[in-house]
Amino acid sequence: MSNLTLKDLYTKFRDPATIKALAKEIHKLADKLDEPMRVMEICGGHTHTIMKYGIKQLMPENIEFIHGPGCPVCVMPKERIDHAITLAKQPGVILTTLGDMIRVPGSKSSLAKTRADGYDIRPLHSTFDVLNIAKKNPDKKVIFFAIGFETTTPMTAALMKRAFNEGIKNIYYHINHVLTPPPMRAIMDSGEARINAFIAPSHVSVIIGAKSYQFLVDEYNTPVVVAGFEPVDVMESILMLVKQKLQNYPRVENQYKRAATWDGNVLAQQMTEEFMEIRDTFRWRGLGDIPKSALKLKDKYAQFDAEKIYANVLPNEHIDDHKLCICGKILKGLAKPTDCKVFGTACTPSSPLGSCMVSDEGACNAYYRYAR
Amino acid sequence: MADKITLAYGGGGEETNKLINELFYKHFNNDILTSAEDAAVVNANGKIAFTTDSFTVSPLFFNGGNIGKLAIAGTCNDLAMMGAKPEYISCGFMIEEGLDFETLEKIVKTMSEELSKVGAKIVCGDTKVVPAGSVDKIFINTSGIGHIKKENISAHNLKKGDVILVSRDIGKHGSVIMAHRYNVETTAQSDCKLLWDEVNALIEAGIDIKALRDATRGGLSAVLNEWANASDVGIEIEEDKVPVSDEVTGLCEIFGFEPMDLANEGAFIVAVSQNDAKKAEELLKKFNSNASIIGTVTDGNRVVLKSPWGSSRYIELPKGELLPRIC
Numbered sequence: 022m023s024n025l026t027l028k029d030l031y032t033k034f035r036d037p038a039t040i041k042a043l044a045k046e047i048h049k050l051a052d053k054l055d056e057p058m059r060v061m062e063i064c065g066g067h068t069h070t071i072m073k074y075g076i077k078q079l080m081p082e083n084i085e086f087i088h089g090p091g092c093p094v095c096v097m098p099k100e101r102i103d104h105a106i107t108l109a110k111q112p113g114v115i116l117t118t119l120g121d122m123i124r125v126p127g128s129k130s131s132l133a134k135t136r137a138d139g140y141d142i143r144p145l146h147s148t149f150d151v152l153n154i155a156k157k158n159p160d161k162k163v164i165f166f167a168i169g170f171e172t173t174t175p176m177t178a179a180l181m182k183r184a185f186n187e188g189i190k191n192i193y194y195h196i197n198h199v200l201t202p203p204p205m206r207a208i209m210d211s212g213e214a215r216i217n218a219f220i221a222p223s224h225v226s227v228i229i230g231a232k233s234y235q236f237l238v239d240e241y242n243t244p245v246v247v248a249g250f251e252p253v254d255v256m257e258s259i260l261m262l263v264k265q266k267l268q269n270y271p272r273v274e275n276q277y278k279r280a281a282t283w284d285g286n287v288l289a290q291q292m293t294e295e296f297m298e299i300r301d302t303f304r305w306r307g308l309g310d311i312p313k314s315a316l317k318l319k320d321k322y323a324q325f326d327a328e329k330i331y332a333n334v335l336p337n338e339h340i341d342d343h344k345l346c347i348c349g350k351i352l353k354g355l356a357k358p359t360d361c362k363v364f365g366t367a368c369t370p371s372s373p374l375g376s377c378m379v380s381d382e383g384a385c386n387a388y389y390r391y392a393r
Numbered sequence: 394m395a396d397k398i399t400l401a402y403g404g405g406g407e408e409t410n411k412l413i414n415e416l417f418y419k420h421f422n423n424d425i426l427t428s429a430e431d432a433a434v435v436n437a438n439g440k441i442a443f444t445t446d447s448f449t450v451s452p453l454f455f456n457g458g459n460i461g462k463l464a465i466a467g468t469c470n471d472l473a474m475m476g477a478k479p480e481y482i483s484c485g486f487m488i489e490e491g492l493d494f495e496t497l498e499k500i501v502k503t504m505s506e507e508l509s510k511v512g513a514k515i516v517c518g519d520t521k522v523v524p525a526g527s528v529d530k531i532f533i534n535t536s537g538i539g540h541i542k543k544e545n546i547s548a549h550n551l552k553k554g555d556v557i558l559v560s561r562d563i564g565k566h567g568s569v570i571m572a573h574r575y576n577v578e579t580t581a582q583s584d585c586k587l588l589w590d591e592v593n594a595l596i597e598a599g600i601d602i603k604a605l606r607d608a609t610r611g612g613l614s615a616v617l618n619e620w621a622n623a624s625d626v627g628i629e630i631e632e633d634k635v636p637v638s639d640e641v642t643g644l645c646e647i648f649g650f651e652p653m654d655l656a657n658e659g660a661f662i663v664a665v666s667q668n669d670a671k672k673a674e675e676l677l678k679k680f681n682s683n684a685s686i687i688g689t690v691t692d693g694n695r696v697v698l699k700s701p702w703g704s705s706r707y708i709e710l711p712k713g714e715l716l717p718r719i720c
Contacts, residue, residue: 031646037633037701044702075704146575146648252702370712381649391706 034251035074043256044079050263051081058266059085059215060259061354063205064170064222065092065382066250072387074252084259087216087354088377088384090204090308091225093169094125095348095376095383098306099340101197102127105166106135107335108195108327115141115158117151118166119173125379126372128340148176152183155192164193164327172224174198174316175289178296181322195327196297196317201225202233203314204305208353209241215354218262220255221247223277230285231275244271247281296322304339306376307348343368346375351384358385365389398492403522412520416498420505421484421515433516435481440544442477444468445536453496453530456569457583458658460533461500465507466587466658468535470607473589474661476543476596479513485534486520492530500531511587513537543596550603551624555690556670560591560661561681562636563613567655568644571715577647581640586659591680600673601666608660611711613653616662617696618710627693630708633701636683654711664690 033039051058062068068088071077077086090096106127109116116132123132123144136142141161143154148165155163167177177198184192201222208214221234226247234245244265248258258276265271275281296319303315318326328335342348345363350356358364358377368374370386377385401408418427425433448464458466469479484504488497508514565584572579588607595602604624606616613635621628637652645652665673670686677684691697696708 031642040702073706075700075702075706078704079702146577390709 031251034249034253036253039253040079040256043253043260047079047084047256047260047263048081050260050267051083054083054263054266056217057083057085058218058262059087059354060218060220060262061087061089061208061216062220063089063091063201064225065095065380066223067091067220067248067255068384068387069382070250070252070255072391076252076255077392079256080259084263088351088387089208090305090352091170091201091222092380092382093173093199094120094122094380096199096204096305096307097122097125097168097197098304099126099128099342100304100336100338102131103129103340104195104328104335105132106130108164108166108331109135109140109142111162111331111334113161115143115154115161115163116166117143117145117154117163119145119148119168121380122166122168148173148180149183151180151192152187152189155184155189159191161191162193163191164195166195166197168197170199170201170222170225171228171293174293174297175228175286178289178292181296181325182292193325193327193330194318194322198297198316199303199305200299200314200316201229202236203311204308205234205237207308207311207314209237209243211353213353213355217243218266219243219245220258220262221245221273223248223250223254223281226275226277226281226285228286228289231273231281231283233285234273238271238273242271245273247273247275247277249277249279307342307352309349342376343374348375348377348385351377358388361385396494398488398490398494398497398522400490400522400524403488403520409520416501417518417520420501421508421518423514423516425481425514425516426518433481433483435516435538437538437540440541441538442472442475442541443536443538444471445534446471447532447534449529449532450570451529452573453500455573455583456579456581457565458585459500459503460531461502461504462507462585463658464533464535465504465513466585467609468537469507469511469513470588470659470661472537472539473587473592474546474605474607475541476546476592476602476605477539477541478589478593479511479537479539481516481538482508482513483536484515484518486518487528487532487534488520488522489525489528489530490522491525497531507587511589513539542593543602546602546605548604548606548620548623551620551626551628551664551690552603553626553690553692554667555603555664556667556686557617557628557630557688557690558663558665558670558673558677558684558686559608559613559636560588560663560677560684561659562638562641562683563608563657563660564637564641564645564652564655565660566658567612567715568641568650568652570656571648571650572644575648577644579640579644581638581644584657584659588659588661591661591677594676594680595663595673598672598676600669600676603664603666605661605663608657608662610656612655612657613662614651614696614708614711617708620664621694621696624690625694627691628688628696629691630688630696630698632698634685634687636685650715653708654715
C-alpha cells in the first residue's frame with residue numbers, strides 16, 4: 022500500500038483502452054436487447070460523469086440515459102432557500118452552508134446576493150468548520166443550513182455529536198437532508214415513468230447500502246446496479262444492466278464494491294438516527310411533495326432546531342418553478358433538457374429558472390456545459 | 394521601525410517618510426524612484442504596452458509565493474503577453490493598520506527580487522494605510538509599461554490550422570490557494586513566475602506567434618473561450634495532451650474542480666502557425682518539460698475537448714465563484 026500514489030486511485034478508472042473495450046462489448050450485447058434500455062442515473066454525480074466524459078456518445082441507440090433528481094442543490098425548493106436567506110438576515114446570525122448552495126436563487130434572491138448585502142454567510146468545505154466558526158464567535162448564533170442526500174447527513178449528525186460533546190451551545194441546525202429511495206419510488210409510481218433500469222448512486226450507497234434498492238426489483242421488476250463515479254465504473258455498470266436484461270433476471274448488483282456494501286455504513290446510519298427522524302412529507306423542486314422523503318431534527322433537540330426557533334419569521338408558501346420550465350418532466354424521463362423552450366436562452370446556469378439548471382450536477386446544467 | 398503598521402504610516406508625515414525611505418527606497422532603489430518627483434520621467438520611444446492590475450489574495454503567503462511575487466509577476470506577465478519587455482512599474486499599497494511590519498518587508502523584498510529577474514524597476518508608487526477591517530491585510534496595485542518587441546500578437550489573430558500550446562502543467566496556483574483556504578495539506582507549489590524569458594525566446598527564435606495569454610483567473614478554459622470568441626473560430630483540444638500534475642488532479646478530485654478552470658500565475662497559452670508548432674514546443678520544453686502542443690484551431694465556433702476514448706465535449710467559460718462540491 023505504501024507505494025500507492027494518488028494517480029493509482031483514478032487512472033485505471035479512466036483508462037482509454039478499457040473504456041473502448043467496454044463500449045464495444047456494450048454495443049455487441051445491446052444488439053440483442055428486445056426493447057430499448059432507458060437507464061435512470063439517480064445521482065447528479067453520475068449525470069456529470071456521463072456528460073463530462075462523453076459516455077452518452079459511446080452508447081448504442083437503444084440505450085438512453087434519463088437524468089434523475091439526485092442533486093441536493095437542484096431539488097431544494099425555493100421556499101427552503103428563502104428560509105436560509107431569512108435566517109441569514111436575523112440579528113446576530115452567521116449562516117453556514119455547503120458548497121454551491123450559496124448560488125442557488127430562491128424566490129427573490131440568493132445567499133450569494135444576500136452576502137453581498139452585508140450579511141454574514143459562509144460557504145464551507147467541511148461541515149466541521151462550523152465548530153471553529155462557533156468557537157470564534159461565542160456571541161453569535163451559528164446556523165448550519167444542512168443540505169444533501171444520505172452522503173452528507175451523517176456529517177451533520179457527527180457535527181451535532183461533536184458540538185454537544187464539546188459543550189458548544191451556539192450552533193443551530195436547519196435540516197434539509199433528503200432521502201434517495203423515496204423519489205425513485207415516486208418516479209416509478211407516477212405512472213408515466215419510462216425507466217426500466219437504474220444506476221444507483223456511489224456515495225449515497227456507501228452509506229445506505231445496496232439493499233436499499235431491492236424494492237425496485239421486488240415491486241417494479243427493474244434491474245439496479247450500484248455504480249462508481251469514474252467513466253470505467255459507469256461503462257461497466259451499463260454492461261451489467263444489459264446482461265441482466267438479456268438474462269431477464271432483474272436484481273440489485275454492486276459494481277462499486279471497492280466502497281459500497283449490501284448493508285452500507287451502519288455506524289453512519291445509527292449516528293443519523295440518533296439525531297434525526299423522517300419528515301411526513303417534503304416538497305422537491307421539480308417533483309412536488311413526496312411522502313417520507315426527507316429528515317428533520319428529533320423533538321428532543323428542538324432547542325437547536327432553527328426551523329422551530331425561527332418558525333414565526335420563516336416563509337411557508339409554496340413557490341413553483343417558472344411555468345415554461347419542464348424540469349419535472351426531465352426528472353421523470355419524459356423530456357430531455359434540450360426539449361425545453363427556455364433551455365440555454367432564458368434559463369442558463371447564471372440565471373436558472375428551473376431546478377435542473379441550478380447546480381453543476383443538474384441535468385440541464387451538464388447539457389449546457391458539455392453538450393448543448 | 395515599529396512592529397506593526399499604524400495609521401500614522403499613511404498620514405503623509407514623518408512615519409510615511411520613514412516607510413518610504415527605509416523600506417520602499419531601500420528595496421526598490423533606482424534613480425527614477427529616488428529622485429522623488431511628483432511623477433516618474435521615463436524614456437518611451439516606439440510602441441509601448443501599458444497595463445494595470447490589483448492584487449488581493451488570501452492567504453498572503455502560499456506555497457511557491459506571496460502577494461508581492463504575484464503583484465510583480467501578474468503585471469510583468471500581462472506586458473509579456475503583448476510581446477513587451479517589462480520595464481517601468483508603478484506600485485500602490487493599500488495596507489490595513491495592524492499589519493506586521495515584518496510581513497510587509499517580506500512582501501517588498503520578494504517584489505524586489507522578482508523585479509531584478511526581469512530587469513524592471515518600480516519608478517513611482519503610493520501608500521495608503523486604512524483602518525482595520527477596510528481591506529484584508531494588504532492590497533497591491535501595480536501598473537507597468539514596456540516596449541513592444543514583437544507587434545500584432547492578438548486574441549483576434551487565430552486562423553484555422555493554427556496550433557495551440559501550453560507552456561507548462563496547469564492549475565497549480567488555483568489548487569494551492571484552494572488547499573490553503575480549505576486547510577488541505579499539499580506539497581504542490583504555485584507556478585507564480587515571470588514569463589518574459591520564455592516569451593522572449595519565442596520572439597528571438599522568430600516563431601510566428603499569433604496569440605499569447607497567461608491563463609490566470611478562469612484558467613485554460615477562459616483563455617480558449619476568449620480566443621474562440623474573439624477570432625470567431627473553433628478550438629479542439631486533446632485531453633491527454635493537456636499537462637496536469639498528480640497533485641493538482643488530486644486536489645481537483647477532492648474539491649470537485651476542473652484543472653482547466655483553475656488559475657495559473659506562471660503558465661501561458663500560445664497560438665502559433667502550424668509550421669512553427671514543433672519548434673515552439675521544443676523551445677518551451679527547455680524552460681519546462683511539461684510544455685506541450687494541446688490542440689488546433691478549427692473552423693467551428695466552440696471549444697471542444699476530445700477524450701482519449703473517442704468522445705468529445707465542450708469546454709465552457711468557468712462561472713462565478715469556484716466552490717467545492719457537496720458530495
